[in-house]
Amino acid sequence: MPTLRAWSFPYYKKADISYYPSNLEVEEIHKIDDSIPVKAITAYVFSDSVQVEKMTEGREGMLFVGGFAHPPNEDGVLWFAKEIFPLMRRQLPNLRFRIVGSKPTEKVLALGQQEGIEVLGFVSDEKLHSLYQESRMVIVPLRYGAGVKGKVVEALHEGAAILTTPCGAEGIPGIEEVVAIEGEEREFAKTGALLYQKHSKASGNGTKIPGIRGKGILHRGGI
Numbered sequence: 001m002p003t004l005r006a007w008s009f010p011y012y013k014k015a016d017i018s019y020y021p022s023n024l025e026v027e028e029i030h031k032i033d034d035s036i037p038v039k040a041i042t043a044y045v046f047s048d049s050v051q052v053e054k055m056t057e058g059r060e061g062m063l064f065v066g067g068f069a070h071p072p073n074e075d076g077v078l079w080f081a082k083e084i085f086p087l088m089r090r091q092l093p094n095l096r097f098r099i100v101g102s103k104p105t106e107k108v109l110a111l112g113q114q115e116g117i118e119v120l121g122f123v124s125d126e127k128l129h130s131l132y133q134e135s136r137m138v139i140v141p142l143r144y145g146a147g148v149k150g151k152v153v154e155a156l157h158e159g160a161a162i163l164t165t166p167c168g169a170e171g172i173p174g175i176e177e178v179v180a181i182e183g184e185e186r187e188f189a190k191t192g193a194l195l196y197q198k199h200s201k202a203s204g205n206g207t208k209i210p211g212i213r214g215k216g217i218l219h220r221g222g223i
Contacts, residue, residue: 009033015037017037018036019038021147021148022040022170023173024171025040025147026039059133059136061095061097061134061135061136062136063131063135063138063139064076064077064080064099064100064138064140064141065100065101065128065154065155066100068102070145072145073101073142074107075144076142077099077108077111077141078107079143080188081114083185084188084192085114085116087185087186087189087190088192088196091197092193094116098117099117099118100122101121102121132155132159133158133159137161137163137192138162138163139164140155140164141165141168141188142165142168143167144167145167147170147171149167149168149171151168152169156178156179161180162180163179163181163191164181165182166181166183180192
C-alpha cells in the first residue's frame with residue numbers, strides 16, 4: 001500500500017496551489033519539497049465580535065472546552081486534572097475546574113468525583129458563551145496533536161485569559177503575546193496559579209492575532 005506522501009505529493013505538484021491553516025504545515029511541506037506551491041490561509045473567522053460581559057473581578061474558576069471523541073483532549077484533561085490541578089489547589093484551595101465537551105469518556109466522567117472538578121459534557125452555544133464569560137481562565141493542556149487548535153482560537157474570541165502548552169499554541173503567529181505557554185507540569189501549575197490570582201496577561205482578543213478575522217464563521221466540530 002502506498003504511503004500518504006507517495007499518494008498525495010503527485011497531486012500537490014499538479015495543483016496550482018494547496019492551502020493549509022497555518023505556516024507550520026507550509027514549512028513541513030517545503031522541508032520535503034520547496035518547489036510545491038502551498039500557502040497558509042486564515043483558518044478561523046467570526047461573524048461578529050463577542051461582547052466581554054465580565055472583567056476579572058466577576059469571573060471565577062477555570063474552563064476546558066473540547067470534544068472527547070478526539071483523544072488528545074482526553075489525554076490533556078486527565079494530565080491536567082491528575083498532575084497539575086492538585087498543585088494549583090495547594091495555593092488556591094477553593095479553585096474550581098469545569099470540563100465541557102461532547103462524548104466524555106469514562107475516565108473523564110470519573111474526574112467529577114475529584115474535589116473542585118465538574119464535568120458538564122455537551123452544552124449549547126448559549127451556555128458555552130456564558131461559561132466563557134463566567135470563567136477567569138481557560139486551560140488548554142494539550143500534549144499532542146497537530147495544527148491550529150480551534151479551542152484556543154475560540155477562547156481568544158471570547159476574551160478569555162488562556163494558559164496552554166506549546167502544542168496548544170502551535171500554528172498561531174503572535175500567540176505568545178496574549179496567552180501564557182508552559183510545557184512542564186510544575187511550571188504550568190505555577191504560572192496557572194499566578195495568572196489566576198494576578199490575571200497578569202491581558203484577556204485575549206481574537207482581532208489582535210494574525211489570521212483571526214472579524215467576519216465569517218467558526219466551525220466548532222472537533223475542537
